[in-house]
Amino acid sequence: MGIHIIADFLGVDPRKIARVEDLRVILDRVVYKSGLHVVSSIFHQFEPHGVSAAYILSESHLSVHTWPEYGYVALDIFTCGSDEPALRAFDMLIEELKPTHVERKMLRREFYGKNKNSDTQKPSGV
Numbered sequence: 001m002g003i004h005i006i007a008d009f010l011g012v013d014p015r016k017i018a019r020v021e022d023l024r025v026i027l028d029r030v031v032y033k034s035g036l037h038v039v040s041s042i043f044h045q046f047e048p049h050g051v052s053a054a055y056i057l058s059e060s061h062l063s064v065h066t067w068p069e070y071g072y073v074a075l076d077i078f079t080c081g082s083d084e085p086a087l088r089a090f091d092m093l094i095e096e097l098k099p100t101h102v103e104r105k106m107l108r109r110e111f112y113g114k115n116k117n118s119d120t121q122k123p124s125g126v
Contacts, residue, residue, distance in 0.1 A: 002083075003078070003107070007090065008103045009099035010100060012071045012073050030092045030093055031055055031057075031089065057079065060080055
């Protein structure tokens, strides 16, 4: 099915992540250059600062939530198909935001490819 990247960026310059107008330029560039395809996007400006952004992609989604007062970004990228665009977007966000510390988890979303003998369970009542 696809890859799901969940990451925390620490030590990000607050000026890059405090306002929608600054972060949107970075995110739009990364999404375009990574080869992802935007269906729609939404941005929310928190006051006095901080941004939530979500891109619905033909491949799935990319979301970012920022806490400039901590230099912190919570990132979520889920794509179906080839892993390359998601990995490229992740690397490009590191290049653009220049965090001093990155924690990343990668999940392989393969529900339909799993063996029927796996520990996947059917919810009760279904």
